[in-house]
Amino acid sequence: MTATVTTPGAPTRQRRALSQRAFGKIALSRKAVLPWLFLAPGLLLALVFKFVPMGKGIWLSLFEVRPFLGDKWVGLDNYTRVLSDHRFQDAIGHTLVLGIGQSLGAIALGFLLALLLEGQARSLRIVRTAVFLPVVTATAVVGELWRLMYYPTSDGLINSGLGFLGLGPVPFLDNPDTALWATMAMGIWIWAPYNMVILLAGLAGVDRHLYEAAAMDGVSLWQRLRYVTLPAIRPALGIVLVLAAIRGLRVFTEVYVLTGGGPAGSTDVWMTRAYTLGFTRNDIGSASAASVVLLCVTLLLTVTVNYFRKRGDVR
Amino acid sequence: MSAPAIDPVQTPSGKPGKSAKLSVSLTGRSGGQRRTTPARFDTALGWSDRPGPAWALRILLCAIALGVFAAPFLTILSGALSTHPSGSSLSFFPHDATLLNMRVAGERGIWDYFSNSLVIAGGGLLLQLVVCTLAAYALARHRFRGQALVLTLFMLTMMLPEEVIAIPLSLVLGHVPVLGLDLKGTVWGVILPLGAWGFSVMLLTEFMKDIPDEIEEAARLDGVGELRMLWQVVLPLCKPALGVAGVLGFIMIWDQYLLPLIAAKDPTDYTVTVALAVLRTDPEVGSGVVLAGAVIALVPSLVVYLLLQRSLVTGIAAGATKG
Numbered sequence A: 001m002t003a004t005v006t007t008p009g010a011p012t013r014q015r016r017a018l019s020q021r022a023f024g025k026i027a028l029s030r031k032a033v034l035p036w037l038f039l040a041p042g043l044l045l046a047l048v049f050k051f052v053p054m055g056k057g058i059w060l061s062l063f064e065v066r067p068f069l070g071d072k073w074v075g076l077d078n079y080t081r082v083l084s085d086h087r088f089q090d091a092i093g094h095t096l097v098l099g100i101g102q103s104l105g106a107i108a109l110g111f112l113l114a115l116l117l118e119g120q121a122r123s124l125r126i127v128r129t130a131v132f133l134p135v136v137t138a139t140a141v142v143g144e145l146w147r148l149m150y151y152p153t154s155d156g157l158i159n160s161g162l163g164f165l166g167l168g169p170v171p172f173l174d175n176p177d178t179a180l181w182a183t184m185a186m187g188i189w190i191w192a193p194y195n196m197v198i199l200l201a202g203l204a205g206v207d208r209h210l211y212e213a214a215a216m217d218g219v220s221l222w223q224r225l226r227y228v229t230l231p232a233i234r235p236a237l238g239i240v241l242v243l244a245a246i247r248g249l250r251v252f253t254e255v256y257v258l259t260g261g262g263p264a265g266s267t268d269v270w271m272t273r274a275y276t277l278g279f280t281r282n283d284i285g286s287a288s289a290a291s292v293v294l295l296c297v298t299l300l301l302t303v304t305v306n307y308f309r310k311r312g313d314v315r
Numbered sequence B: 001m002s003a004p005a006i007d008p009v010q011t012p013s014g015k016p017g018k019s020a021k022l023s024v025s026l027t028g029r030s031g032g033q034r035r036t037t038p039a040r041f042d043t044a045l046g047w048s049d050r051p052g053p054a055w056a057l058r059i060l061l062c063a064i065a066l067g068v069f070a071a072p073f074l075t076i077l078s079g080a081l082s083t084h085p086s087g088s089s090l091s092f093f094p095h096d097a098t099l100l101n102m103r104v105a106g107e108r109g110i111w112d113y114f115s116n117s118l119v120i121a122g123g124g125l126l127l128q129l130v131v132c133t134l135a136a137y138a139l140a141r142h143r144f145r146g147q148a149l150v151l152t153l154f155m156l157t158m159m160l161p162e163e164v165i166a167i168p169l170s171l172v173l174g175h176v177p178v179l180g181l182d183l184k185g186t187v188w189g190v191i192l193p194l195g196a197w198g199f200s201v202m203l204l205t206e207f208m209k210d211i212p213d214e215i216e217e218a219a220r221l222d223g224v225g226e227l228r229m230l231w232q233v234v235l236p237l238c239k240p241a242l243g244v245a246g247v248l249g250f251i252m253i254w255d256q257y258l259l260p261l262i263a264a265k266d267p268t269d270y271t272v273t274v275a276l277a278v279l280r281t282d283p284e285v286g287s288g289v290v291l292a293g294a295v296i297a298l299v300p301s302l303v304v305y306l307l308l309q310r311s312l313v314t315g316i317a318a319g320a321t322k323g
Helices: A016-022 A024-060 A077-084 A086-117 A122-131 A139-149 A157-164 A176-204 A208-216 A221-249 A253-258 A270-280 A284-314 B053-069 B071-081 B100-107 B110-141 B147-159 B162-174 B188-194 B198-209 B213-221 B226-237 B239-254 B258-263 B272-281 B287-322
Strands: none
Touching: A024 A284, A024 B110, A024 B147, A024 B162, A024 B188, A077 A086, A077 A284, A086 A122, A086 A176, A086 A221, A086 A270, A086 B053, A122 A176, A122 B053, A139 A157, A139 A176, A139 A253, A139 B071, A139 B272, A139 B287, A176 A221, A176 A253, A176 B053, A176 B287, A208 A221, A221 A284, A253 A270, A270 A284, A270 B162, A284 B147, A284 B162, B053 B071, B071 B100, B071 B287, B100 B110, B100 B287, B110 B147, B110 B188, B110 B198, B110 B226, B110 B239, B110 B272, B110 B287, B147 B198, B162 B188, B162 B258, B188 B258, B198 B239, B213 B226, B226 B239, B239 B287, B258 B272, B272 B287
16 A cells, blocks of 8 residues: 555656646555545544444344353344343433433523623623533542532531521432432533533524614513524524433433442433443343443434434525 | 634624634633624623623622532532541531641552543543544545545444443453454553544544635645645644644543543552542541542643633534534
8 A cells, every 4th residue: 555655756746636647547546545544543443442342232232141151142132131121121211311301401501501691791701611610520520529519417518508498408319219310410510501601602693683673672581582592592402402312311420420320220320220231240242232222322313313403404 | 824613703793604603602702893782782681781680680690600510619629628528517618728638548549540540631632633633634635435434434433432332342442353452451441442532533624624725735836745734734724623622632531431440450540530439439538538539630620621711612612513
């Protein structure tokens, strides 16, 4: 390959059109090879660390993986076992509840934040910078922080606040009934400022003259929001929603650092379940099957969304 | 010359077009713009900038927002600095500041974890930027067969986060195909999988496409070769995009959790974020020490954020609209 590139004497530094005509073959092959040289490192890394594992995952999902004994072909057994497993069905349910609740909550709160903090004043800029902190902080750090804020006795940070309002201490993460909601609250806290940024970009794109015209027509604040602002930022809202949905499906770190799936599996989500299957119980086949199902759902969702978005763009 | 894609100057006209969609938001519509409409038409809610009831309400709501989103970070700091670090005695300000927790955390090897993290973040980011820049250059400035396919492949890598391929990836890390290397327990096990990041490739490709052909043509007439073209002509023109890719890449790498976990052979290979769980489960240290670790894990991302805030916010808005 490299031999063609370094062919001696070829005046390769000329304008494309010229060199292509005069030195057709050499120039052509050189031109054909060059981009691939630049792409090689990226494609190689993607191949080895993304696509090979993906293929391997699909392959392994069809086997009962037995170290030292050799893998045994079981066809789709892993899939039926995973999908009919009660704990897994529960985990899928938790994933959906967590994903939907967290996404909608973070969008609503992000929208309110964007409305509140829109503007150019220096003070607003400082507030925005501070509010954005949860997004840049590593999830593991956020998890530790919230564990302590959720401290179950009455002198924990949130519980002392609740005590101030006359509410009893809530055992947030220790009670199967509240743990999932507590996890959701943390997720909203992380992602609301993220959505705020995207929605602020949307708000900045709204034509100011529309507001002026609306004021001349004497519309109320609510009407102005509903009929001027909302239609204008609908694209931004759509994007935020899609990103949140995809993120919600494969949520792992947030749950893993906050509750580890407990108590009593009440916050177990798709990925923590697959992780437990694969690394704790060493059932690689089932864990792979679970991952493949998740991958397919994610892909399907993305492709569908992109399809609709493309169509929207064309229109 | 500023390429159009990441142009912070907001066009006040209507729809979020190509330049508007990358316009900044934390920093607001930039100051240079002439105000053509009264202040009450500047925001969706029509906030007034003069003192009054609405103004007071806004200040109150801002205070609440700060309390909810920023104040918890004060508790990390105060918890890390207080002497009797039980989880129940958190407050916004330490009663008696001490560095004891930091010292205990240091004895538990937090600085080793921290240096693991720094090596991984530094090496990973460098590799990621180089790899993604090269790929983006080929995709943006060359025409070749299979271009669409390659682009799709890079997009697909964004669909394959570590979570989804964790189990087979850990097998691959233990025995890299063809080479037969065992990357587990080395920093390479974390660095290499982070190299090809679809998001950076997309971002840089979009940006490089906007560099006018005339500049490239002129450079070619001067006899500039491919590598020099990339290094001396294209790269200097896409500094803003590199900034964005760098900040987002750093935050993304620092946030990695599952990857360092599966790439580790034993707990000494952990990064500082993963090591927090080790500190937490250590019965001999209290939550003050965990918080000290959390502060240490927090500082780098905080520094990067505060220094390069603008790039970060631009990037998130851009990435979201490009998808």
